[in-house]
Amino acid sequence: MSLEARLKAELARLPERPFWGPQAPDFTSNDYLGLVHSGIVGELLHRCPPEWRRGSTASRYLGGECAVFAQLESLVETLWAAPGEKALLFPSGLNANLAFWSCVPKPKDTIVFDREVHASIRQGIRLSGARTWGFPHNDFSAAEARIRKAQGEVFLVVESLYSMRGTRPDPEALRSLVRRYGCSLVIDEAHTTLLEPNGESWSARLGLPTLARLFTFGKAVGLMGATWVGPSWLIEYVRRKGFAGIYTTAMPPLIAWAVGEVLRRSQEWELRREALSQLIAFARQRLAQIGLPYEGLEGPIALLPATQEVPHLKKLYPPTVSAPAYRLSLHAHNTLAEVEALLASLRS
């Protein structure tokens, strides 16, 4: 069969996956604090000093390096690193996960991962050549059974808030697994970056014993890029070996500068964090009153059954989710009336 015939036959079976632009009201984007919606990010981009108002032109390793990256890394360290830890920037969270997972675990090691972790982790761990074991979502007894049989260095990887289901892992279960088995806990904090009280790291706030954490700048921060934070020896290793950071164009200095401004002003976003928490609490309460089944809302994300067409909600299909479902995301700029109207349309 020709390539064209093969791919067309497969296309006929694939869900359509349409692109999906901004909606009003916004129940889809990851602009949880409304920093893009409110125009704050746009204004920052306008205010960027002329020397950083440009593209990066190359990889950091080959002409693209500039002082604004090191400045942003030091700022990240003051916010999210413990003594002895460093930060390392990447142009996206996907690059960061591919870079880390492809080079840190070795074929004799074992990676135990929640089956709901992001595709960039799943692809990265495949590239490592390590033994990999996925456990059912948030089932830490299953994770433990696998860790007991694991060989080499054991990596346990979870997210602080799952991007589709809107659930969180049990911090006590994570703490206990690390204490009893000495595994290396790695947490992808993409969907809680800047959302925890005072913009803290989720795992640091809970005192979790992590090897490394990933933060991303394309969600609540409203821009793009990501950073690993971990012990200096590990970060230096990823810097020298992580192909997905080495062989890619650096993030534009314009973006790095604006990310720095958003992070520097983290305290200013506290009212937005509070508004978002109140909206999440309201949505949980109303969903319970109405009796609509849902998953998540342990942060601003929920998964709702896709029983009928609902305006403003994007329907997701496997393999992104296990069965067709709506992903709802809430924002500091959504109003109670918007949420009420949405719930009414889900009920009808």
Ligand SMILES: Cc1ncc(COP(=O)(O)O)c(C=O)c1O
């Ligand atoms: C948990 C998680 N990690 C990593 C990424 C990738 O981040 P980025 O969009 O910056 O490539 C995403 C993206 O949605 C994500 O949800």
